[in-house]
Amino acid sequence: MVPRIIHQLWIGRKKPPYELMNSWKTLNPDWQYIFWNEETLQQHFKKGLYNQRQYDIMPELNGKCDIARYEILNAYGGFFIDADSLCISPLDDFFLNNDSFSCYENEFVRGNLVAAGYLASTKENKLMRHLIDRIHCMSEEDLLLGNHTAWQTVGPILLTKTIHAQHYTDISVYPSYFFIPKHYTGVMYNGPAKIYAKQFWGSTPGSSFHGYEFQNIRNELDLGI
Numbered sequence: 001m002v003p004r005i006i007h008q009l010w011i012g013r014k015k016p017p018y019e020l021m022n023s024w025k026t027l028n029p030d031w032q033y034i035f036w037n038e039e040t041l042q043q044h045f046k047k048g049l050y051n052q053r054q055y056d057i058m059p060e061l062n063g064k065c066d067i068a069r070y071e072i073l074n075a076y077g078g079f080f081i082d083a084d085s086l087c088i089s090p091l092d093d094f095f096l097n098n099d100s101f102s103c104y105e106n107e108f109v110r111g112n113l114v115a116a117g118y119l120a121s122t123k124e125n126k127l128m129r130h131l132i133d134r135i136h137c138m139s140e141e142d143l144l145l146g147n148h149t150a151w152q153t154v155g156p157i158l159l160t161k162t163i164h165a166q167h168y169t170d171i172s173v174y175p176s177y178f179f180i181p182k183h184y185t186g187v188m189y190n191g192p193a194k195i196y197a198k199q200f201w202g203s204t205p206g207s208s209f210h211g212y213e214f215q216n217i218r219n220e221l222d223l224g225i
Contacts, residue, residue, distance in 0.1 A: 001096050001097060001098070001122065002077060002078065002079065002095065002096045002097075002098050002099075002100070002101070002120045002121065002122055003032075003076070003077040003078045003096075003122070003123065004030065004031045004032060004078070004096060005031065005032045005033075005034060005076060005077065005078030005079065006024050006025075006028060006031050006032070006033045006034070006078060006079050006081060007034050007036060007069075007072055007073070007076070007078050007079065007080040007081070008021050008024070008033075008034075008035055008036065008080070008081055008082075008083050009035075009036040009037070009041075009065050009068060009069070009072070009080075009083065010035070010036070010037055010083050011037060011038050011061055011064055011065065012061045016037075016083060017083055017084060017200075020083065020084060020085060020086050020200065021035070021083055023086050023087040023088075024081060024085075024087045026087075027087045027088075027089070027090045028087065028090055028091050031079075031091065032078075034076075034078075036068070036072065041068060044075075045071070045075075049067065049068060049071050050071060050132055050136065051067050051071065051132060051135045051136050054067055054135050054136070054138055054143060054154075055067045055068065057140050057143050057144070058143055058150060058154065059144070060149065060150040062150050062151065062155065063143075063149075063150025063151075063153070063154050063155065065082075066116055066150065066151075066154040066155045066158075067135055067154055069116065069119065070128045070131040070132050070135070071128075071132060073119065073120070073121045073125065073128050074121070074123070074124060074125055074128035074129060074132060075123070076123060077121060077122045077123035077124075077125070078120065078121075079091070079095070079118075079119075079120035080118075080119050080120065081117070081118055081197075082117035082118070082199070084199065084200045085117070085118075085179070085197050085198070085199055085200065086197060086198045086200065087196065087197050088195060088196065088197060088198060089194055089195060089196045089197075091196060095120065098120065098170075098171075098172050099121065099122055099125065099126075099127075099170035099171065100119070100120060100121035100122065100125055100127050100128075100170060100171040100172070101119075101120045101121075101171060101172040101173070101174060102114050102115055102116070102118055102119045102120070102159070102171065102172075102173055102174070103115050103118050103173060103174040103175060103176050103178050103179050103180065104173060104174075104175065104176040105156060105176060105180060105183070106176045106180065106183040106185075106187055107175070107176055108187055109183050109185050109187050110183075112160065113156055113157070113160050114156060114159050114160045114163060114173055115156055115176070115179070115180060116151075116155045116156045116158075116159045117156075117199070118178075118179045118180075118197075119159070126166075126168070126170075127162070127163070127166070127168050127170070127171060130162050130166055130168075131158065131159065131162055134158065134162060135154055135158075138153065138154075175193075176189070177189035177191065177193060177195055178194075178195065178196050178197075179196055179197040179199065180197075180198075180199045181195045181198060182198065182199070184199075
């Protein structure tokens with residue numbers, strides 16, 4: 001089962017979006033809440049992250065968050081949520097009955113791309129271990145490769161490719177509207193189903209994800225990174 005722990009991470013000099021982050025604590029008082037930053041990462045990972053070298057090389061803050069995300073989930077388990085997200089409904093207990101879970105970024109705009117910004121797992125999880133090991137094999141050249149950016153090398157493209165490469169059927173991938181009812185392209189869910197969060201696109205610094213076309217994403221998933 002997924003532990004009842006919410007993780008959020010903020011790195012860099014900008015002020016964290018506390019109002020958004022606090023919404024997860026307020027609406028989920030029965031969940032343990034852990035706020036991570038560069039100081040707490042050093043406190044909890046005293047010898048550094050397993051992929052500390054890749055973390056230090058990665059120039060994009062959102063890429064650093066992704067590298068840390070997988071290691072935090074593997075070490076503690078729980079639900080890791082991007083900081084630029086507003087909780088609007090309490091999390092239901094069925095989420096806990098998973099090996100791991102996430103949601104699609106948007107089925108209509110992004111196809112089967114799995115969102116790394118809403119990712120949960122058990123402690124010492126096989127999928128997290130696969131992700132960590134794949135990043136560990138990345139050289140500086142891999143991380144800084146041409147037109148590839150963090151969301152491709154260590155973020156949702158890597159997550160989606162790893163799920164498929166490992167035939168990892170233990171992860172539950174929920175509809176995008178659970179946590180991302182409105183895509184940054186303007187595509188919006190207007191159905192009657194329960195919505196748990198809203199994503200405030202672009203409030204997390206350093207993202208180069210926006211504007212990348214669906215066909216390019218499909219090519220990434222088909223041809224590899």
